[in-house]
Amino acid sequence: MHPPPPAAAAMDFSQNSLFGYMEDLQELTIIERPVRRSLKTPEEIERLTVDEDLSDIERAVYLLSAGQDIQGTSVIANLPFLMRQNPAETLRRVLPKVREVLHVAGVEMQLTAAVSFLTILQEESVSIHTYAHAFLQVILLHLEHRDAGVSNAWLETLLSVIEVLPKETLRHEILNPLVSKAQLSQTVQSRLVSCKILGKLTNKFDAHTIKREILPLVKSLCQDVEYEVRSCMCRQLENIAQGIGTELTKSVVLPELIELSRDESSGVRLAAFETLVNLLDVFDADDRSQTILPLVKSFCEKSFKADESILISLSFHLGKLCHGLYGIFTPDQHLRFLEFYKKLCTLGLQQENGHNENQIPPQILEQEKKYISVRKNCAYNFPAMIVFVDPKNFHMELYSTFFCLCHDPEVPVRYTIAICFYEVSKLLNSGVYLIHKELITLLQDESLEVLDALIDHLPEILELMSTGGESSVQENKLSSLPDLIPALTAAEQRAAASLKWRTHEKLLQKYACLPHIISSDQIYYRFLQRMFTIMMTNNVLPVQKAASRTLCVFLRYNRKQEQRHEVIQKLIEQLGQGKSYWNRLRFLDTCEFIIEIFSKSFFCKYFFLPAIELTHDPVANVRMKLCCLLPKVKATLKIPADKHLLQQLEMCVRKLLCQEKDKDVLAIVKRTVLELDRMEMSMDAEQLEKEKQQNDGRPMSDKTFEKKRRDTKTPTTLPKNIPISVPGPSGTSTPSTSKEVKKSKLIRSQSFNNQAFHAKYGNLDKCPSKSSTAGYTPSVSGLGKTSVISLTDDSFRTRNASSTPTSFSPGPSLPSTSRTGNSVDPKSSGSKDTQPRKATFRMLAIESTTLFPYAVVLVWTRS
Numbered sequence: 001m002h003p004p005p006p007a008a009a010a011m012d013f014s015q016n017s018l019f020g021y022m023e024d025l026q027e028l029t030i031i032e033r034p035v036r037r038s039l040k041t042p043e044e045i046e047r048l049t050v051d052e053d054l055s056d057i058e059r060a061v062y063l064l065s066a067g068q069d070i071q072g073t074s075v076i077a078n079l080p081f082l083m084r085q086n087p088a089e090t091l092r093r094v095l096p097k098v099r100e101v102l103h104v105a106g107v108e109m110q111l112t113a114a115v116s117f118l119t120i121l122q123e124e125s126v127s128i129h130t131y132a133h134a135f136l137q138v139i140l141l142h143l144e145h146r147d148a149g150v151s152n153a154w155l156e157t158l159l160s161v162i163e164v165l166p167k168e169t170l171r172h173e174i175l176n177p178l179v180s181k182a183q184l185s186q187t188v189q190s191r192l193v194s195c196k197i198l199g200k201l202t203n204k205f206d207a208h209t210i211k212r213e214i215l216p217l218v219k220s221l222c223q224d225v226e227y228e229v230r231s232c233m234c235r236q237l238e239n240i241a242q243g244i245g246t247e248l249t250k251s252v253v254l255p256e257l258i259e260l261s262r263d264e265s266s267g268v269r270l271a272a273f274e275t276l277v278n279l280l281d282v283f284d285a286d287d288r289s290q291t292i293l294p295l296v297k298s299f300c301e302k303s304f305k306a307d308e309s310i311l312i313s314l315s316f317h318l319g320k321l322c323h324g325l326y327g328i329f330t331p332d333q334h335l336r337f338l339e340f341y342k343k344l345c346t347l348g349l350q351q352e353n354g355h356n357e358n359q360i361p362p363q364i365l366e367q368e369k370k371y372i373s374v375r376k377n378c379a380y381n382f383p384a385m386i387v388f389v390d391p392k393n394f395h396m397e398l399y400s401t402f403f404c405l406c407h408d409p410e411v412p413v414r415y416t417i418a419i420c421f422y423e424v425s426k427l428l429n430s431g432v433y434l435i436h437k438e439l440i441t442l443l444q445d446e447s448l449e450v451l452d453a454l455i456d457h458l459p460e461i462l463e464l465m466s467t468g469g470e471s472s473v474q475e476n477k478l479s480s481l482p483d484l485i486p487a488l489t490a491a492e493q494r495a496a497a498s499l500k501w502r503t504h505e506k507l508l509q510k511y512a513c514l515p516h517i518i519s520s521d522q523i524y525y526r527f528l529q530r531m532f533t534i535m536m537t538n539n540v541l542p543v544q545k546a547a548s549r550t551l552c553v554f555l556r557y558n559r560k561q562e563q564r565h566e567v568i569q570k571l572i573e574q575l576g577q578g579k580s581y582w583n584r585l586r587f588l589d590t591c592e593f594i595i596e597i598f599s600k601s602f603f604c605k606y607f608f609l610p611a612i613e614l615t616h617d618p619v620a621n622v623r624m625k626l627c628c629l630l631p632k633v634k635a636t637l638k639i640p641a642d643k644h645l646l647q648q649l650e651m652c653v654r655k656l657l658c659q660e661k662d663k664d665v666l667a668i669v670k671r672t673v674l675e676l677d678r679m680e681m682s683m684d685a686e687q688l689e690k691e692k693q694q695n696d697g698r699p700m701s702d703k704t705f706e707k708k709r710r711d712t713k714t715p716t717t718l719p720k721n722i723p724i725s726v727p728g729p730s731g732t733s734t735p736s737t738s739k740e741v742k743k744s745k746l747i748r749s750q751s752f753n754n755q756a757f758h759a760k761y762g763n764l765d766k767c768p769s770k771s772s773t774a775g776y777t778p779s780v781s782g783l784g785k786t787s788v789i790s791l792t793d794d795s796f797r798t799r800n801a802s803s804t805p806t807s808f809s810p811g812p813s814l815p816s817t818s819r820t821g822n823s824v825d826p827k828s829s830g831s832k833d834t835q836p837r838k839a840t841f842r843m844l845a846i847e848s849t850t851l852f853p854y855a856v857v858l859v860w861t862r863s
Contacts, residue, residue: 064097083125114153199236202243227265280324308370315377319384379416422457443487459513508546515557581619600636
């Protein structure tokens with residue numbers, strides 16, 4: 001026997017091996033079992049199936065009665081829709097079922113019901129009286145649900161309901177039961193709910209009712225045995241103080257706050273401190289100096305020995321505290337409070353450690369996070385502290401602290417001080433030069449979050465820096481800050497190298513302020529070429545557009561003609577005539593910005609022709625974008641100075657109408673033609689007056705006279721679907737306005753063109769070989785509708801061959817565009833017959849309206 005081949009030898013079909021395969025298959029079977037079990041059996045599918053013929057109300061009742069929990073939850077979520085659709089039947093049939101289901105409902109259904117009840121209230125599907133009667137008891141019943149999340153959800157719904165309920169309903173349904181719910185014999189959850197309801201009810205009753213019925217409950221809850229209840233009630237004292245007025249606040253609320261500020265629980269003391277800070281405006285100067293200031297002083301002294309969470313709250317409220325107690329501090333107290341703030345700004349920075357972060361105990365890490373929050377809050381309150389020390393004393397008192405915050409090792413702290421940088425600059429005013437270096441530091445920050453926060457107000461900051469805070473100063477170049485330009489360019493490069501393109505876009509937009517800050521030469525050599533590079537190479541469209549607009553602003557404020565011409569030439573050659581269609585699209589974006597920023601004459605002089613040349617672009621997207629831009633392009637023209645440009649524009653649009661093959665581009669061209677036709681041209685009154693004077697001062701030639709005579713006879717507009725009769729020379733011609741004459745000239749000058757319309761625009765009818773002796777009715781066929789124009793004119797007579805104008809060669813789908821010439825029968829071309837002949841007009845019109853002058857083509861033949 002020959003030995004088996006290697007491949008066969010590798011295959012082991014022994015009994016042990018087969019058993020191994022069986023075990024693997026059994027394991028796979030075990031893995032698949034849970035999947036099979038999760039599938040619905042036919043019986044389960046049958047139970048989940050509902051008759052399609054049932055109405056929404058009947059289906060809801062059925063699912064709440066016999067459906068599964070997920071179906072019931074779906075019905076409750078759909079309750080606002082049912083209330084909008086049929087409120088009476090929903091309240092009569094569905095809501096009782098909802099009440100039954102909620103007694104045994106799970107957490108998800110309870111949360112859904114709370115949201116649905118609130119939505120019904122907000123949508124005002126029923127009157128407040130009906131809502132209170134149908135829904136209020138359900139809400140009150142579930143306020144003390146064993147799940148804290150469910151209880152809070154129902155409480156939020158109730159607090160919103162309290163806002164709209166009438167006083168009598170509030171008294172009987174909520175306030176009276178609250179007396180028993182707030183007793184010590186009730187659960188902690190019940191007393192916590194009572195605290196929040198009392199805070200909401202205070203603004204709904206008069207002072208007498210509050211003093212007699214609500215304040216006793218407030219005092220009782222402030223002295224509750226559970227610190228959670230005392231803290232919760234303490235935080236509601238601010239709302240209560242706003243409802244009872246100044247006198248009752250001083251006599252009732254303030255003593256309670258003083259007592260709670262000495263509570264054994266740090267959470268209660270913190271709540272009392274925050275409430276006191278929020279109520280500073282309510283108390284007079286005596287109360288603040290004699291009562292509140294000692295409490296604040298004691299609280300600050302004990303804060304370092306207490307939990308760090310108290311320091312977080314204290315640092316966050318420092319600004320409001322300084323504002324409320326301003327003018328009350330003695331010089332010594334003022335100094336001590338300032339030193340306390342400085343200490344908080346550097347909290348945690350003194351504990352330098354060189355070991356690995358993974359080796360730090362969790363409690364130390366948690367403490368450091370709290371210290372970071374404290375320093376972040378100090379940065380947030382820095383502008384308030386400048387007011388506290390007076391901006392004149394900034395350099396002596398707070399500059400070192402500001403320096404530390406700008407160089408803090410943690411990003412959240414630097415981010416917050418970057419947000420506040422503009423406010424600090426405004427407060428310093430003429431002393432803003434003191435923080436030049438910190439501006440450079442934040443611009444060069446390694447974190448893009450810090451840079452993003454700083455550049456929100458970068459133009460305003462740079463303006464303050466350049467003027468020294470004085471608006472009357474004319475010198476606005478930052479000669480005293482040589483590091484600014486390198487910092488700005490480095491910031492842009494870091495943003496460009498990152499994936500945060502929105503920061504890059506924002507920064508480029510803010511750079512548009514630089515012409516007011518630095519010289520045009522500095523912009524030209526340090527920033528302008530960079531804008532070109534971004535437009536040509538960046539892959540993010542918003543970034544490219546931001547660079548394009550900023551470049552246009554740079555060009556707008558550049559007064560050196562040679563630099564201007566170089567930039568314009570680059571825009572046209574590298575973008576407008578670029579090989580990449582993407583660059584040509586960006587050229588059109590740039591044209592749009594130039595129209596927005598520059599004068600109309602500037603655009604017409606440099607960019608009008610390069611822009612409309614893109615009608616020949618091989619890429620449909622470019623032609624499409626150009627069509628969308630054409631109305632803005634036309635708006636830059638003034639007649640008669642830009643008459644030749646208008647003709648160029650008409651020629652380009654006519655070519656698009658005749659030659660465009662792409663259906664999407666063609667649809668936009670049609671819409672653009674309609675919009676162009678509705679636009680009013682800007683008239684140069686001075687130029688028109690000059691031309692009028694020139695025409696009045698020189699003799700009129702025979703040709704000019706004949707031309708004007710024809711102009712007055714030829715109709716210039718063709719209303720939709722209205723037959724127009726053009727009388728012969730015997731009829732009286734109405735004088736036309738100068739505008740109509742211009743339009744008539746424009747139509748006629750463009751009518752006898754050798755361009756042919758594409759087949760999709762419609763075909764002209766064949767010219768009849770012989771005209772009827774009874775007159776003639778031409779057809780107007782176009783893209784859509786058809787207008788009939790009756791023209792009978794006996795004035796058209798044959799001339800001799802020497803007076804016949806030169807023929808125009810027709811296009812492929814246009815039979816003829818010559819007035820005489822080829823359209824005249826060769827046999828009778830030399831006849832001297834003086835009998836009147838019938839003239840035949842045929843006109844192609846887009847949508848049978850005047851649209852745009854170049855959208856009309858006349859065909860004039862002789863029969």
